[in-house]
Amino acid sequence: MRFHKSSGRVFVRQSWLNDMVLCPERARLGATLPQMRSGSDATLMGTAVHHAIEQVLECDGTMALEEMITAGVDKFHYLQVMEQWKETNIDPTKYEVYIASMCEAWLNEIAPTLEFGGRTEYQFAYPLGIEVGEWAVWCEGTMDYVDPKGVVYDWKTASRSYNAKEKQSTAVQPTVYAGAVNAMGWSDFPVEFRYGIMIRQEKPKSQIVRIERNESHMRWLRHAVRPAIGMALHVGTDKPWIMNDTSALCSERWCSYWSVCKGAFLTDADLSVPN
Ligand code: SF4
Numbered sequence: 001m002r003f004h005k006s007s008g009r010v011f012v013r014q015s016w017l018n019d020m021v022l023c024p025e026r027a028r029l030g031a032t033l034p035q036m037r038s039g040s041d042a043t044l045m046g047t048a049v050h051h052a053i054e055q056v057l058e059c060d061g062t063m064a065l066e067e068m069i070t071a072g073v074d075k076f077h078y079l080q081v082m083e084q085w086k087e088t089n090i091d092p093t094k095y096e097v098y099i100a101s102m103c104e105a106w107l108n109e110i111a112p113t114l115e116f117g118g119r120t121e122y123q124f125a126y127p128l129g130i131e132v133g134e135w136a137v138w139c140e141g142t143m144d145y146v147d148p149k150g151v152v153y154d155w156k157t158a159s160r161s162y163n164a165k166e167k168q169s170t171a172v173q174p175t176v177y178a179g180a181v182n183a184m185g186w187s188d189f190p191v192e193f194r195y196g197i198m199i200r201q202e203k204p205k206s207q208i209v210r211i212e213r214n215e216s217h218m219r220w221l222r223h224a225v226r227p228a229i230g231m232a233l234h235v236g237t238d239k240p241w242i243m244n245d246t247s248a249l250c251s252e253r254w255c256s257y258w259s260v261c262k263g264a265f266l267t268d269a270d271l272s273v274p275n
Pocket of ligand 1: 025026029245249250263
């Protein structure tokens with residue numbers, strides 16, 4: 001979330017809205033301490049595979065698998081040096097194997113289902129149609145791919161398959177992105193959004209999850225965003241917001257703000273089961 005004073009607009013991203021649901025304090029710290037945001041080996045692998053996919057899309061799918069894998073692995077090595085990142089529970093000897101497997105899953109299983117000739121890494125911003133206080137609320141973000149018919153794709157590298165029913169009923173990202181393609185005039189409602197998922201494992205495995213979004217989902221988004229912005233304005237971003245430490249992501253490994261939040265109060269010993 002960022003306030004743009006001269007235009008009187010507040011911009012929100014789907015990732016910020018997801019953080020608000022997961023832990024409001026994490027959303028506040030993300031907005032106020034962006035320099036603390038750090039990745040992990042998992043996110044680096046995801047960025048590397050996204051980069052490789054982008055290369056293939058730019059040549060309308062004519063790139064060979066070996067070339068795609070080289071693009072992904074080279075990008076991963078570059079990010080390892082250039083970015084701040086943490087190891088998770090992924091075996092480091094498998095990094096390149098997983099990147100190759102995810103590239104293969106995308107090229108052999110997902111790419112043949114695509115219509116090429118669309119827009120890659122498209123940055124958008126559009127008015128959501130609500131005002132909170134003096135602020136007009138806008139959504140912004142970057143779409144991985146929009147095909148020529150206005151079908152939106154988002155690539156995911158994941159440890160396991162997605163639950164389509166859960167995504168259809170709760171995911172914010174498809175709604176925010178559907179609003180964007182509708183605002184651009186690329187698709188009427190209902191808008192189709194597809195997750196192209198590559199599973200992080202040695203044997204190539206992919207999944208395509210189709211989501212649909214209509215005007216009712218947009219109305220719900222407006223209803224849900226309004227109090228989130230209202231809270232930010234009312235409490236201010238200089239004081240802590242509500243903390244949820246019950247999610248699996250509340251840990252030193254998965255929360256970039258651990259050291260200035262829960263980790264500032266509790267040590268590993270405090271968090272361990274007593275003997
Ligand atoms: S450490 Fe836990 S409570 Fe604090 S911001 Fe991160 S997820 Fe939220």
